[in-house]
Amino acid sequence: ELFTAISEVEPLLETHKRIIDDLDDYIQKEENRIIALKKHLSVYKQEHEKAMEDIPNYLGNPINAFTLIKRLTVDLDFIEESIKIGTEYIKNITMNHSDVKYPTLEDLNGAAHALTRLQETYHLDVKELAEGMLNGVTYSTPMSAGDCYELGRALYNEKDYKNSLAWMMVAINKFKEENKPYIFDEVDILEYISFAHYLLGDIKSAMAWTKQLLQLNPNHKRALGNIPHYQKAIREQEAKEKKQQRGDMGDDDQKHRSSGTGEISEYLKERQSYELLCRGEMDVPSEIAKRLHCKYLFDTHPFLKIAPIKMEYMYFQPDIVVFHQVMSDDEIKFIQESAKPRFKRAVVHDPRTGALTPAPYRISKSAWLRDDESPIVARVSRRVGHMTGLSLDTAEELQVVNYGIGGHYEPHFDFARRDENAFKKFHGNRIATILFYMSDVAQGGATVFTKLGLSLFPIKGAAAFWLNLHPSGEGDLATRHAACPVLRGSKWVSNKWLHQGGQELLKPCDLEYQAEAIIRQIPRPVPKTSR
Numbered sequence: 001e002l003f004t005a006i007s008e009v010e011p012l013l014e015t016h017k018r019i020i021d022d023l024d025d026y027i028q029k030e031e032n033r034i035i036a037l038k039k040h041l042s043v044y045k046q047e048h049e050k051a052m053e054d055i056p057n058y059l060g061n062p063i064n065a066f067t068l069i070k071r072l073t074v075d076l077d078f079i080e081e082s083i084k085i086g087t088e089y090i091k092n093i094t095m096n097h098s099d100v101k102y103p104t105l106e107d108l109n110g111a112a113h114a115l116t117r118l119q120e121t122y123h124l125d126v127k128e129l130a131e132g133m134l135n136g137v138t139y140s141t142p143m144s145a146g147d148c149y150e151l152g153r154a155l156y157n158e159k160d161y162k163n164s165l166a167w168m169m170v171a172i173n174k175f176k177e178e179n180k181p182y183i184f185d186e187v188d189i190l191e192y193i194s195f196a197h198y199l200l201g202d203i204k205s206a207m208a209w210t211k212q213l214l215q216l217n218p219n220h221k222r223a224l225g226n227i228p229h230y231q232k233a234i235r236e237q238e239a240k241e242k243k244q245q246r247g248d249m250g251d252d253d254q255k256h257r258s259s260g261t262g263e264i265s266e267y268l269k270e271r272q273s274y275e276l277l278c279r280g281e282m283d284v285p286s287e288i289a290k291r292l293h294c295k296y297l298f299d300t301h302p303f304l305k306i307a308p309i310k311m312e313y314m315y316f317q318p319d320i321v322v323f324h325q326v327m328s329d330d331e332i333k334f335i336q337e338s339a340k341p342r343f344k345r346a347v348v349h350d351p352r353t354g355a356l357t358p359a360p361y362r363i364s365k366s367a368w369l370r371d372d373e374s375p376i377v378a379r380v381s382r383r384v385g386h387m388t389g390l391s392l393d394t395a396e397e398l399q400v401v402n403y404g405i406g407g408h409y410e411p412h413f414d415f416a417r418r419d420e421n422a423f424k425k426f427h428g429n430r431i432a433t434i435l436f437y438m439s440d441v442a443q444g445g446a447t448v449f450t451k452l453g454l455s456l457f458p459i460k461g462a463a464a465f466w467l468n469l470h471p472s473g474e475g476d477l478a479t480r481h482a483a484c485p486v487l488r489g490s491k492w493v494s495n496k497w498l499h500q501g502g503q504e505l506l507k508p509c510d511l512e513y514q515a516e517a518i519i520r521q522i523p524r525p526v527p528k529t530s531r
């Protein structure tokens with residue numbers, strides 16, 4: 001699962017270099033071998049010509065008879081042996097070395113999925129992507145027909161036929177333009193295109209592409225077999241459409257039934273604001289925006305009297321703030337290096353069982369760092385106390401996260417719902433989140449609050465802070481948030497989650513608030529984030 005963290009993809013460059021060196025060496029040896037073989041061949045040809053000019057005379061010469069026999073015994077053995085050595089040698093190269101890392105087919109599929117996630121979230125054009133461009137700017141070498149074909153194949157195998165088809169269409173155009181040798185040919189691409197159309201329910205297109213395939217290869221067995229099948233399906237589809245047209249007159253009931261359930265539209269609504277926010281196309285409401293400001297924070301801890309913290313309000317009710325310059329480059333480097341060897345694919349709590357499992361909606365690698373393992377980690381925790389005025393006594397360890405190719409975390413709450421038994425080992429629920437940004441991100445990777453319409457774009461060394469719970473202890477549903485897929489760059493964050501235990505005197509729960517949490521309509525006063 002190398003694809004789940006960029007830091008784990010980095011060592012693949014070492015593997016890449018190894019392949020370059022091995023292949024260079026192989027080609028050098030192979031060229032020498034070919035030169036030797038060519039010399040043999042030319043001797044064979046020359047001698048053969050001479051022999052054919054006058055066969056009896058040629059073979060009458062005992063030397064010629066001897067050399068002919070030699071060429072067909074010992075020399076032939078040499079040729080055979082040298083070809084065998086070549087294939088053995090290349091076998092050794094393609095066999096995995098144990099001292100470098102190799103990605104798996106799972107990684108290839110993960111990377112393929114990531115590309116489509118990016119393409120869909122950021123409205124990227126497949127043709128532009130294939131040219132190595134993002135929003136009109138070139139960032140990488142263009143993809144070859146082979147790259148596009150493999151990507152299309154990976155998506156096809158993952159049953160994502162729509163995106164598979166989009167990439168196969170680019171593959172076929174590039175294939176015709178490039179005119180390069182590949183292990184696949186135009187017929188193979190056409191077969192994927194036809195079948196993807198079929199699986200997407202567009203049987204007429206499937207038929208048209210299959211006919212194109214048969215023009216190139218009239219004996220293609222599978223394509224020939226599919227034609228009657230498609231013809232039958234088209235007839236059935238047309239009959240169904242006709243029946244539906246007749247039935248539709250006045251069948252209002254049908255229309256209501258197909259309008260979908262409320263649950264789906266709620267999901268789609270969230271998805272829509274998530275994507276808009278990820279692209280930075282949504283602003284916070286103007287009545288909030290006009291009150292946003294920055295200030296120096298110097299009263300949550302006496303220490304701040306001499307070193308106040310820069311605090312920027314990003315939202316009110318719930319209050320979301322960003323503290324600037326609260327983690328130094330050296331601290332970041334140390335934390336990254338400590339986390340790397342312990343990285344595991346990030347897991348989520350299964351809401352039914354509370355068990356930890358990896359999920360496709362959270363693609364990253366993470367590790368936990370304890371305060372007592374390094375004064376640097378402890379110093380960062382202490383700083384969280386200074387910034388928030390809250391107790392760290394019941395906090396979780398520092399969770400360090402690196403997102404992989406297209407890495408993301410879909411909308412979620414940081415607190416546990418009442419029916420989840422996720423946080424039983426902690427003192428109460430997650431009252432607050434402090435999210436340190438340990439890198440800038442070239443493109444994408446924002447933290448977005450889907451209910452609020454707020455996007456926070458990572459700034460290295462800054463930290464976002466918000467309370468997840470109402471003062472009553474009820475989870476604040478407005479804190480629903482997500483990590484957008486990383487479009488370009490590597491995103492590092494660390495989370496410090498504070499729990500309710502130990503905050504009783506610092507953030508007393510309020511009976512009025514408790515009532516408010518139940519009767520949500522009552523507007524509540526702006527709670528002070530700092531004290």
Ligand SMILES: O=C(O)CCC(=O)C(=O)O
Nearest residue numbers: 409446447482483493495
């Ligand atoms: O990485 C981010 O921007 C948010 C991460 C997050 O929400 C989490 O880890 O719970």
Ligand SMILES: [Fe+2]
Nearest residue numbers: 412413414481
């Ligand atoms: Fe979160």
